[in-house]
Amino acid sequence: MQLVIDGIPCTAESGETILQVARRNRIDIPTLCHHDALEGVGACRLCVVAVRAHAEAVDAQVVASCMYAVKDGLQVDTATPEVRRLRQTVLDLLAARCPDAPEIQALRERMGGDAIDYAPAVDGSKCIMCYRCVRACEAIGCNAIAAVNRGPQKEIAPPFFDATQRCIGCGTCAAICPTGHIAVTETPQYREIWSQRFAMAQCAGCGAPFMTEATREHLAGLGKLKPDYFTHCAACRQRDAAARFVRVGT
Amino acid sequence: MKLTSVDMLAQRRETLVQRTAALAREVRVCAGTACVAAGAGKLSDAIQREAAAQGLVLAVDGDAADVEATVRLVNTGCQGLCQAGPLVRVLPQDAFYCGVRPKQAARLVSEALQNNAVIADWCAVSPQGQRYATRAEVPFYRHQQPIALEGCGAVAPESLDDYIAHGGFAALVRALEMSPEDIVQTVEDAGLRGRGGGGFSTGRKWRIAASASASERYVICNGDEGDPGAFMDCAIMEGDPFRIIEGMTIAARAIGAQQGFIYVRHEYPKAVARLDKAIVACREAGLLGAGILGAGFDFDVEIARGGGAFVCGESTALMRSIEGLVGEPRANYVRSVQEGLYGQPTVLNNVETFACVPAIIARGAAWFAATGTPGSPGTKAFCLVGKVAHTGLIEVPMGTTLRQVIFDIGGGVLDGRPFKAVQTGGPSGGCLGEAQLDLPVDFDALTAAGSMMGSGGMIVMDDRTCMVDVAHYYLSFLQSESCGRCVPCREGVAQFCHLLDTMRRGTAKPGDLDRAIRLAQDIAQASLCGLGKSAPNPFLSAVTHFRAEFEAHINDRTCSAGVCRDLTVFAIDAQNCTGCGLCAPACPADAIAGAPKQVHVIDAQKCTGCGACRTVCRDDAVRALPRNLPCN
């Protein structure tokens, strides 16, 4: 199907989102909660754009481009004054909630609009409630963390804010967090995350800690990976693979 | 007994109607929530004891089969005038008594039930001293027209037989004779619009669901009723549960659904119990389940219980909740009529919407459309509450003005105080002022004025109401009820509450009103679901109609209503004070001095602005004055 984004005609498949089509055509739309590997949630609303059903349509509607499935003939504007103002408000609100998140401050400066300083949250953290960690944990199959409470009290936590069997200490949540809110302590012996301590497994090749024991068990349980995945770190596996290639080559 | 054909149902009705007709009189005791709280249960027991003592055989509730009885006693659902319960209505005279006590049962039985008399000294009296011999004359009821509430307060809620005797399931029989397309067309022609808030055309919704290609379809009844102060849907579910089932079954027939759900909040245990009984009774009678009335049409209903979150009334959150997921709205742009529950086409309608359906099918689209306005046909139920003389549950033709509702039905503002505002539409709605009183009750007219119809809460406010405070109340409600998923609603509404709070406290800065208006517009535009999109309405409507009050709070630090404590001190008007001494003990700050029969004085330094003195004063001698805060 055909649609127009910022005056540029774009071709799209049905089921694609505006964001996907825009990015393929190198049209920039800022996002926070979106992640290519995860199912969309439409939580941050930074990616809003204005859409009209067809070229002659007057009525524009503001939608989240990361969730809105394209339609034939759709007219998208990614930077109308209204859209820019809404993004500014989203960032201003997040800046008040997360005064310590430099990523938000940087985006806010990049936006360059008339910023408003809202009352800073007394219990502000770096968490912008983008749900990336929750979705990643779900995709891994652990469901160890979820959003709890309602309204401004909403936060991400393991069940009952306590140690949970479901968490394998894989650290994906921390790695995917855009603001570095999720605290991780790494030592050669253990990793601490969500107030839980996980013993590290050592690489049979180089002796370096490379994943938690619990992660190793979880992945082994899936039965989809080669045995060396559980004994050797990524660097050693690469080196071994390279060595095999060299042998095959000579 | 299983009714395996339409003829069997007709025969059953015939038998039941004959039995009921053989009863000389019927006494309806309201067993709605408010009346029960006022002692209706004890009253009903007392009537039964008295009747036994006086040798009068009563047929109670559903058991009209007791042929020896001459009088019937029905413990009904809400009869409407909640404030004056326990209510009793005696037919066929249509006598209507308010506030009947158990000790009055003897006279009720001997005079009204044995002797067919109207007990004149119990009848309601007009301010001019005129007695209302019948209920139909009472102004509270005179201007009403029940359609959705037709059976509520009339039928025995737990008796399928009684519902059938009152004409129940006749509409389903009609629907079974019609093609699904004809049913949809009839509902569309009737112009029925969703009573749950949005006012979307019900017929069109059904048509989209019917035409979506799918193997399964669902019908859901939204009984979440989250608006604070509203209880219309609860009253219908408790007072006339079979009507909802009939309405849903007709919808199922129209769209080709086999499974329905009634989503009820857990604060409504009685509604759940009643619906549960009604579903079981319908299954046993062959009115639900496989092969309804032998017509080769299958449909069943299940109850889903909600946790009581306001946002769970929103369609996508409600469906997730039924699926066993967290009740948060979905952020997709596919309509749930096409892809709803379990991804299948789903018709979601409000309780009152379904309650209108049997009447439309039984009496026709033209009959329904003849009532109301062209854009909003039919009637609308409201819960009339707040500072109004007569509070309760009402149903009026669309097009009735707010003034008629508040003054003719509601009897005007409580204690004769001046009217200030009326709030409709609950937390998503707004406040309208004196100048809007002649607006008709109509989806489009109320929306155009900045409020909305909503599900039917109507709160009347007098001159001692501060609009900044009211806006703050609704926004704090929404702040705690926001699911917290999207930024504009979670953070924006919280900031909004903060801004309104600074206005209440006198710490707002010039320009804050414009900031608040901009934030309101942004929240409305950018939020993910209907909760956030409509969250600023209580504020925006208040600013539209009461802007000066907001400006006075910000610029002059005054609250003319005397509600915002930080801006107010109270003083006693020596002209009016009679020295009755009521105020001094009521003051929690010990700020009032005065000898008996002498003019009292409030120490402005000690006064905390709580207004307790003003509430207790009977002589209108307490005045709210600005507490002149230092400039900041």
Ligand SMILES: Cc1cc2nc3c(=O)[nH]c(=O)nc-3n(C[C@H](O)[C@H](O)[C@H](O)COP(=O)(O)O)c2cc1C
């Ligand atoms: C935050 C929110 C709360 C809602 N609460 C209710 C409710 O309690 N009851 C209801 O019937 N509809 C409620 N609605 C409207 C429903 O989403 C839906 O539109 C309605 O049930 C459709 O039925 P109708 O067309 O018969 O009105 C709510 C909507 C929102 C956005």
Ligand code: FES
């Ligand atoms: S990126 Fe679209 S809502 Fe967050």
